[in-house]
Amino acid sequence: MKKLLYVFIATLLMSFLLPSCRDNPEPDPCENGFNQEAMFSNLVNNLILPGYQELEAKVNTLANKSDAFLNNVSQTELDALREAWESAYISWQKVAQFSFGPAGNTSLRKHLNSFPTNRAIIEVNVDANIWDFTTYARFDKGFPALDYIINGLDSTDQAILNKYNIENNNYKTYLNEVVTDIQSRVQDVNAEWRFSYNQVFVTNTGTAEGTALSQIVNALSENYELIKREKLGVPSGVTNLGFVYPNRTEGYYGKISTPLLKQALQSAKDFYMGLDGPGLDDFLIEIDAEKEEELLAEVIENRFDFAINIANELEEPLSEIISENAQPVVRVYNEVAANMVPLKTDMPSVLCVAITYIDNPSDSD
């Protein structure tokens, strides 16, 4: 038995002599005095609540304009409806990224903005006068479906008006129900945020899975990845050997993909910065997080700005740019992609939160 003790001591000594990976002293990422609650309440009071409030107002207007149009199918009412649709769709871009809490539980994003919409299914729905908006899986609802039925039913406005006038009433019913579905979903989420969830969220501090910090960090990068892939990558052919799909752009029939993109990028930056109040950037500064000898907070902010600036150079709808030459859109894509590693890998790592939207289905060790 004594021999075993010697073996044990020898092992112990030997192991301390092992070469270990030594870095220069570095700031400790997880220990900090950052006031999480102040950041959450800034985000809630200045971005999330006003964002949903604005969206609900815009969606209510949309519903009014839709009613007006259905009562009086005319070019004037159609134009007003389109304007309300565009305005609501832009407001949606501001809150799409808050995919946690009430919006997460109700899959608001998928119900409101699964695109490209499936026009074939919409036509089948309208023909049969049967549809099911409890599921988003058929890509036949939300803003993209509205896009098709108010902008894309035919090549001229007169032809579109004729569809609502001459044929059976199914298009009217469909339009009405798509709008009502959007409206009721937005109202539900907004009400929950206003009346109960905001307090729950603001006080949910810490770094564990499910805390507010983990939710916003995950939501920000998940949303940015969707901007990259859905708004830019797929239509411009980046993910398909350069074969382009102009008709897979967002708001394709209404030709508003460019303003939608610009708003989404700006809103992502606002979310990260917390506008002028405490945001994730301040958190990163507080803990002195560095990436390649630059402040991580600045790296991320600069990359947001690059993407926004390049996107701001775009004027035409993305579909038209892509049809001619995808390169300008690919450039925006590249700028957005450049921020993915800092947002999705660096920030969670230094803030010590797990990437929860990659779920772990098993034990770990």
Added chain:
Amino acid sequence: MNNYIENKILKSWFQPIRIAPLISFRIFFGLLMAWGMIRFIQNGWIEKLYVEPKFFFKYYGFEWVPVPDETGLYILVYTILVSALFIALGFFYRLSAIIFFGSFTWLELMDATNYLNHYYLVCLFAFWLIFVPANRAFSLDAFIFKNIKRSHVPAWSIYIFIFQMVLVYTCAGIAKLNYDWLFRAMPLGIWLPEHTDIPVLGYFFQFKWTAYIFSWGGAIYDLSIGWLLLFSKMRPWAYVAVVVFHLMTWMLFNIGLFPIIMIGSTLIFFSADFHERLLGYIGYKSSTTESHFSPSKLGQQILLKGILIYMIIQVVLPFRHWLYPGNVLWTEEGYRFSWRVMLVEKSGSATFHIHDRKNNRSSEIINGQYLTRFQEKQMSIQPDFMIQFAKHLKKTYKNKVEKPEITVDAHVAINGRTSRRFIDSTINLAEQRDNFLTKKWILSYK
């Protein structure tokens, strides 16, 4: 001289010792594995881990291991469950042990994504259960075939498990002796603050010094516990430490069966007296007549050589990373099968590109079209998985792209730091071969 040593070892390893510790081990192992399989089914892991994925990562040399369809998978898992119960009951014990070992190992070999050290440990235990005479008492076999009943077994059949446990703990301890673990209290500095909601103890997790105490405590525990358990005077105290330590890890981490495996398996260090009393509660009576068996001299010599070879492999394998340049926590070369348990917090992102040089086209790959999120997470930190994925992409694209070049933009963040580039982004992964040589295209940690 050689002969003298051999005889001495033979004598000590084949001396008859009482069977009780082995009986406890058999029953505990069988029941725990059966429960583990029920848990596996109930958590929906058959579907999540083996039905949903369209592609599976393999271990080197085991690329041929097939994944059955859903029905086949259920049959396999129920086979494991039933054979585990039969092991516990000692019913057609050896056959059951063979079936358990074969089917459990098959399940583990199907997708390397799901590698866990404790599943590997289960495979090793199951392997030895095939050879040890654990059904020679207090089993249905011994009840049916009375003539196989023995009160004593050759000592090696208990020593082998003790060896394994000491090795696991010691290697896990040595692995903790790295800069991050000891001097940055990482990754515990990340993990503990996630559990501040635990009553009483949770309060302390907000402080960094708690992570230091836990890190050093964990390292000292792992390094010493296997050895302390060997001394009868220390054993009761050491076992208290085992229970406290593993209950703590069970509370803090999502590590499934591991704590229970260790709490149960370490009982094998205890004396036969202890086990006879323990088993007494469920009706065990040690036989009054001594009986044991011993293989022939030749059999002993063969067995001894086999055991020695096994031990050498087991001792050397966890240290093979010394043969590779760089830090194993970064390169992952020599990471598996080395008892690196809960050692590092890593996350990565790996964006693959496929290039068609002839037509000057390229495409970014959306990993989610081929991999589950869990697979993607594992792949983004493990270079050998990246090769497998690249080869899979090459195959998928074979009608679209002739001679595709596949590159990856991979970044990995370790233990609360910002990420570094992980893989040389100019290298064509589809043409790399996975083997035991170092992968030169893994960039060194800067």
